[in-house]
Amino acid sequence: MKIDKLFNYTIVFVALMSVFNPVATKAQDTLSKYILTPKPQPAAKITGPKVFGVRPKHPIVFTVTATGTRPITFSATNLPAGVTLDALTGKLSGSITKAGAYTINLHAKNNIGSSSRQFKIVVGEKIALTPPMGWNSWNIYGDRVSQEAVMANAKAMVNSGLINHGWSYMNIDDAWQGKRGGDFNAILPDSSRFPDMSGLVHEVHNMGLKIGIYSSPWIETYAHRIGGSAMNPAGTFEPVKVNVPRREKKIPYAIGKYIFAENDAKQWSKWGFDYLKYDWNPIEYPETKLMYDALRKSGRDIIFSLSNSTPYRSIKELSTVSNAWRTGGDIRDTWESLSARLFTQDRWAPYARPGHWNDPDMMILGYVGWGKTPKPTRLTPDEQYTHVSAWALMSVPLLLGNDLTKLDEFTISLLTNDEVLDVNQDPLGLQATTISKRGETGIMAKDLENGSIAAGLFNTGDTTTTVTLRWPDLNIVGKYIVRDLWRQKDLGTFVNSFPASVNKHGVVLISLRKADE
Structure with missing residues (x-):
């Protein structure tokens, strides 16, 4: 992930010009190595938050989202009375009178595959149960x-x-x-x-x-x-x-x-x-x-x-x-x-x-x-x-x-x-805090609902350096599987610590889940 600063000034120009200029298209291809996120799979897969808050009798405004090849059809079981799901758009609508937590089973399907997920509607005084995601002008x-x-x-x-x-x-x-x-x-x-x-x-x-x-x-x-x-x-x-x-x-x-x-x-x-x-x-x-x-x-x-x-x-x-x-x-x-x-x-x-x-x-x-x-x-x-x-x-x-x-x-x-x-968007809603700070490097971490831990190994300095996550800083012991979240792949099983080379002003974002002993 070592990247020349000139890259961020040129990428948008290249993207816009590639439609008209095959040379620009070739240049854009050479930049693909800087993209870490894998492309979504063609099979339907539900994404987005797993919990949604709404007040009693207020209109529900929520769209179930999914990746995969369109068209995708949506369905649900255990929908509360007064709530409907549009099969084509994934829009949940309606309202719920009685306060409480309602667990729904969501399904998304296309001609390649399908996925399911539990989704909770919490009816009460709390809204924005996960941080808002969107755009501001x-x-x-x-x-x-x-x-x-x-x-x-x-x-x-x-x-x-x-x-x-x-x-x-x-x-x-x-x-x-x-x-x-x-x-x-x-x-x-x-x-x-x-x-x-x-x-x-x-x-x-x-x-x-x-x-x-x-x-x-x-x-x-x-x-x-x-x-x-x-x-x-x-x-x-x-x-x-x-x-x-x-x-x-x-x-x-x-x-x-x-x-x-x-x-x-x-x-x-x-x-x-x-x-x-x-x-x-x-x-x-x-x-x-x-x-x-x-x-x-x-x-x-x-x-x-x-x-x-x-x-x-x-x-x-x-x-x-x-x-x-x-x-x-x-x-x-x-x-x-x-x-x-x-x-x-x-x-x-x-x-x-x-x-x-x-x-x-x-x-x-x-x-x-x-x-x-x-x-x-x-x-x-x-x-x-x-x-x-x-x-x-x-x-x-x-x-x-x-x-x-x-x-x-x-x-x-x-x-x-x-x-x-x-x-x-983790339903626990915990804010990661600094668990380690050494010079110009630092580590932030938090627990996740599924029992794993998310951690960011940051380097605020001006040269590439090794940042080491140590188990005692997380109050854990034993073997843990470390996963690179940006590349969406496991890096292996580690004991006591995990070292990573981090570029200047860069980060390695990982999760840790307990390995079988």
Whole structure:
């Protein structure tokens, strides 16, 4: 996995040009050695999370996903009363009145083979029982997001096959807002950018995906759009001049006297949104609880994600009324920004649990741009493996921040490795913590539901080095089979330790399962 830095600047260009240039196609072929993820087998195989949470009487929005040659037909046994499964699309729908855990047997079949899996629907107060997986508009479009862009990326999520691996949320970030109005005096979309919000939500749902929205309890958002409060009872809003220094914007960057949390939540529920990114600083409990209650009363399950830089001193309280929270500031596509999030998240780990997730920010893979000319990420491929591996181990939301219409084969391989994604989606919901740190190397590990252990051997230094996982650091003894999760193959049986050569800024991601004595 030793990779020249020039690779990550050229791969997308090669991917785009290969259609028109046979020389480019040949060049792309020479890069295939950097792709570690095996291609999915043609037989139908169920993927994605193994557990799903929904509140009593709320609509179920979930698509059973599978890899394999299409067409694939889906079926299930032990479906609870009120729940149906579409055989062609895999969409689960309906609602369940009585709280409890319902175990379903899912089946997927094509003309080559079939697979089955137990799937649990937990009806109660907890939602987001595994970290959300999807896309957010900010890191590519910034404040230039539009309905057309969201729709194009939703189609790319489907056409690229990412949807078949559990990627589902299409989240609209800041700058969609127009002004207040409508049945609820809620924020309505800027019609020049989002001419048909209801239609967009409907189309995204019809694709088997979910969709999210953005807001803030402030009077004005970071993108100088209307927020969730105002200084007048009508909620009218006039943006300040963009070039005014923020320190002089005492009124806009503050919470107004009049709060419209319930108005907005009712509108989002009516449109059919499934996710809310709520963005301001400092994040405090009163406005968090207010929006949590508004979402809970909306009649729809809407994941509630706090941004940005959640104060650690308040996380115990805040984590009870939110599904995810940013543990720091905005990420950028540099090694410095990424590496600052490695081995620094352990203190947050006690608050990570099913339904509640730490969030070190969105992913910086593929084409990014923040509203400017899109460009390939500045991360080297080794750094991208580190990025995905760390986010998987830490059980944090996987929200892509790139242009999905410009996906290349390397980026697709990073996002479609089901063994790696399963580490993130493990039903135990444990966040990996640092079990060993020696100089510029470190190891993060966590237990998995199936009794195995996932571990990442990281090298943050500038030269290739050997990183050794020692059994005492895991509190285990005896023989263990070590599996390379990226290559999806067993490496052998080891006793007491496992050494690996790790590239600079790279990782070796493994699992360990007890061997027969």
